[in-house]
Amino acid sequence: QKEVEQNSGPLSVPEGAIASLNCTYSDRGSQSFFWYRQYSGKSPELIMFIYSNGDKEDGRFTAQLNKASQYVSLLIRDSQPSDSATYLCARRDNYGQNFVFGPGTRLSVLP
Amino acid sequence: DGGITQSPKYLFRKEGQNVTLSCEQNLNHDAMYWYRQDPGQGLRLIYYSQIVNDFQKGDIAEGYSVSREKKESFPLTVTSAQKNPTAFYLCASSIEGEAFFGQGTRLTVV
Numbered sequence: 001q002k003e004v005e006q007n008s009g010p011l012s013v014p015e016g017a018i019a020s021l022n023c024t025y026s027d028r029g030s031q032s033f034f035w036y037r038q039y040s041g042k043s044p045e046l047i048m049f050i051y052s053n054g055d056k057e058d059g060r061f062t063a064q065l066n067k068a069s070q071y072v073s074l075l076i077r078d079s080q081p082s083d084s085a086t087y088l089c090a091r092r093d094n095y096g097q098n099f100v101f102g103p104g105t106r107l108s109v110l111p
Numbered sequence: 112d113g114g115i116t117q118s119p120k121y122l123f124r125k126e127g128q129n130v131t132l133s134c135e136q137n138l139n140h141d142a143m144y145w146y147r148q149d150p151g152q153g154l155r156l157i158y159y160s161q162i163v164n165d166f167q168k169g170d171i172a173e174g175y176s177v178s179r180e181k182k183e184s185f186p187l188t189v190t191s192a193q194k195n196p197t198a199f200y201l202c203a204s205s206i207e208g209e210a211f212f213g214q215g216t217r218l219t220v221v
Contacts, residue, residue, distance in 0.1 A: 008151075034209050043201055043212040044154075088153060090210075097142060097161055098169075099203075099210050103153035 004102035006089050012108045019076040021105050023089030026070065030091040033065060035074045038086045038104065047087070048074065079109040114138065117202050117213035123221045124189065124196060132187045132216045134202035141206055143185040147171060148199040157200075160185055189218065196220055 004025045013019045021035075032051045036044035050056045050063040050072070062075040072091075076083055086104040115136040124130045136143065142161050146154040156169030160179040174193025179185055185204075189196045197220050203210040 032208070041199075041217075043215045045212070046209045049209055098156060098159060099144070099205075100156075101146075101154040 004089055004091055004100050006087075006102035006105045008103055009106040010108050011105055012110060013079050014110050015079060015081060017079050017109075019079045019083065019107055019109070021074040021076070021087050021089075021107065023072040023074075023102055024070055025072070025089075025091050025100075027091065027100075028067075028070065030070075032092045033063070033072045034090040034092070034099070035061075035063060035072075036088040036090065036101075037083075038088055040086075044088055076107075079107075081109050081111050083107060084109045115202060115204055115211055115213035117200075117216050119216060120214065122216055122218045124218060125221060127191045129188055129190050130218070132189070132200055132202075132218070134185045134187065134213055135183055136185075136204045136211075136213075137183060138204055138211065139182070139206070140204035140211070141182070142204060143179070144203045144205070144210065145169075145175070145177065145185070145187045146201045146203065148201060154201060157187065 006023050034049045035047040037047050038044040048063045050065045056063045060077045064073045086106045088104045089102040090099045092099050118133045144159045145157040155171050157175050158177040160166035176188045200216045202213040
């Protein structure tokens with residue numbers, strides 16, 4: 001099955017801590033991966049994308065991709081209460097041109 | 112400003128009624144998508160279109176229909192055949208890379 005899996009949470013971390021969000025996928029044809037943040041009642045907004053194995057950093061966010069293990073993660077450093085949201089992992093394969101989303105992980109950053 | 116506009120923001124449907132959700136983009140994107148999101152759930156693909164006058168069914172197309180007569184527009188009709196249409200509907204577009212989302216339409220059956 002060409003699915004994306006995430007732990008639904010909630011994941012609770014104290015303010016200032018590192019939040020670690022994980023995602024696995026089953027389709028080895030997947031070429032690109034995306035992390036979206038979605039606040040309750042709002043549409044998803046892109047946090048980061050990653051195409052190559054390894055780490056990619058953008059401010060407080062780091063995406064990690066391991067294609068051999070079919071694993072993508074998002075680290076949020078110095079977590080803030082405003083980071084409290086649902087984080088959606090998505091993959092896209094060049095053949096299908098579609099996006100497949102995971103169920104999302106709900107993050108709660110406690111003041 | 113460039114972006115994707117969905118309307119209306121809230122929509123109420125009576126039993127047995129067809130309703131159409133609007134999605135317009137001025138990003139010059141070729142690909143457009145419709146997703147459905149139920150409470151606490153991820154996004155499920157309803158229909159997608161890679162080019163004008165062509166579209167494909169997604170995972171949950173039953174009870175829905177679309178058209179793609181213009182590059183900028185990809186309306187979704189929720190027909191009376193969709194027995195449980197209450198959900199949050201999201202339209203997205205893409206050219207390469209990430210998908211850009213509209214603000215969403217919340218549909219409720221009354």
